[in-house]
Amino acid sequence: MIFTKDEYLSRLSKVKKIMDQKNMDVVILTDPSNMNYLTGYDGWSFYVPQGIIVALDLSEPIWFGRRQDSKGAKVTTYLQDKNIIYYPEDFIQAPPRHPYDFVSSFIHENNWANKNIGVEMDAYYYTAENHYRLTSTCPNVNFSDATLLVNWIRLIKSENEINYMREGAKLVEAGMMTAYENIKPGVKQSYVAGKIQNSLIGGNEEINIGGEYAGLTTILASGVSASASHLTPKDNLFNNNEGTIIELAGVKHRYHCPLSRTVYCGKPDTKISDTMKITNEGVEQAISTIKPGKTAHDVAVAFWSVLEKNGIEKDSRLGYAIGVGYPPDWGEHTMSIRKNDMTILQPNVTFHMIAGMWMDTWGLEVSESINVTENGCELLCNLSRNLHIVN
Numbered sequence: 490m491i492f493t494k495d496e497y498l499s500r501l502s503k504v505k506k507i508m509d510q511k512n513m514d515v516v517i518l519t520d521p522s523n524m525n526y527l528t529g530y531d532g533w534s535f536y537v538p539q540g541i542i543v544a545l546d547l548s549e550p551i552w553f554g555r556r557q558d559s560k561g562a563k564v565t566t567y568l569q570d571k572n573i574i575y576y577p578e579d580f581i582q583a584p585p586r587h588p589y590d591f592v593s594s595f596i597h598e599n600n601w602a603n604k605n606i607g608v609e610m611d612a613y614y615y616t617a618e619n620h621y622r623l624t625s626t627c628p629n630v631n632f633s634d635a636t637l638l639v640n641w642i643r644l645i646k647s648e649n650e651i652n653y654m655r656e657g658a659k660l661v662e663a664g665m666m667t668a669y670e671n672i673k674p675g676v677k678q679s680y681v682a683g684k685i686q687n688s689l690i691g692g693n694e695e696i697n698i699g700g701e702y703a704g705l706t707t708i709l710a711s712g713v714s715a716s717a718s719h720l721t722p723k724d725n726l727f728n729n730n731e732g733t734i735i736e737l738a739g740v741k742h743r744y745h746c747p748l749s750r751t752v753y754c755g756k757p758d759t760k761i762s763d764t765m766k767i768t769n770e771g772v773e774q775a776i777s778t779i780k781p782g783k784t785a786h787d788v789a790v791a792f793w794s795v796l797e798k799n800g801i802e803k804d805s806r807l808g809y810a811i812g813v814g815y816p817p818d819w820g821e822h823t824m825s826i827r828k829n830d831m832t833i834l835q836p837n838v839t840f841h842m843i844a845g846m847w848m849d850t851w852g853l854e855v856s857e858s859i860n861v862t863e864n865g866c867e868l869l870c871n872l873s874r875n876l877h878i879v880n
Contacts, residue, residue, distance in 0.1 A: 660739030
């Protein structure tokens, strides 16, 4: 376990309080981040049905999954063995049998077949088939949507969580410096991506910590490809007079610290230099706005006021809450830094402020991972936001 049992139980207590308010007797959670948050479970097993069951009448969650993954639950969680249950191997990808037939039987065995049960309807790993199996075999259950119930509780971090994100910051700084050192005209993107990954996982000589895989893969694109978001490294060569956008995350115990920067080979033209300067001014204005009591809307308005003054448009949001994460994402799916999101900032709310400026044939990115403090905010990373020039 990476946290004390008391910290896990404190989180569980908060979940049960919200369940009670929403008249949910039981919730079935399939988001791997929420499974980790409440039990510590950590395994690359989310490609098969798995989850945890939280019931108001049980003192601990129930982990359920594939039999061969149940030992991982014993290794990584605080749960008693009796609260780690598994379906047989012949339920794996063997229609007409399905793992949620096992979950349905468990519901009946525990006399929950007439209860109110919440499920994460919009979680990546809760499929239409999962839901069909439950509703067709538990017709008297009142199913309701528990999507984001746990995610909103995760919004405010403990000091232990913040410390893991600070370790992630050291790793992502090492990864970005590796990018700076290796991006040159004539070098393959794939070669640099490999070097970056080595730094993100293995660290470097200056930091004595190792990292883990990220919820989102390395984003790296050059030239016209930098005008699009979320493109990944290829065998393409870096060229003179092209910019490269890079988005990475350092990860420690599944806690993410993302960072984006832009590299330019050669001498950037005026429009790129000016846009970088304006974007940084907007980011700085937004950062200066952050403090408890302000809203996500306030931060967004501060940023867009600079862009609007300079005649620059940006349609996408400026950021989102971060913390524990699993593929295919590292965001928490709760607060967004955009206009009309009235989420109030509080100490130890953490988010990724990313100014992605994707233009017609070029693009640039700059971002900061931010922790709201008692009097303002903490930038988890310490790396210049200026365009990094490779001559």
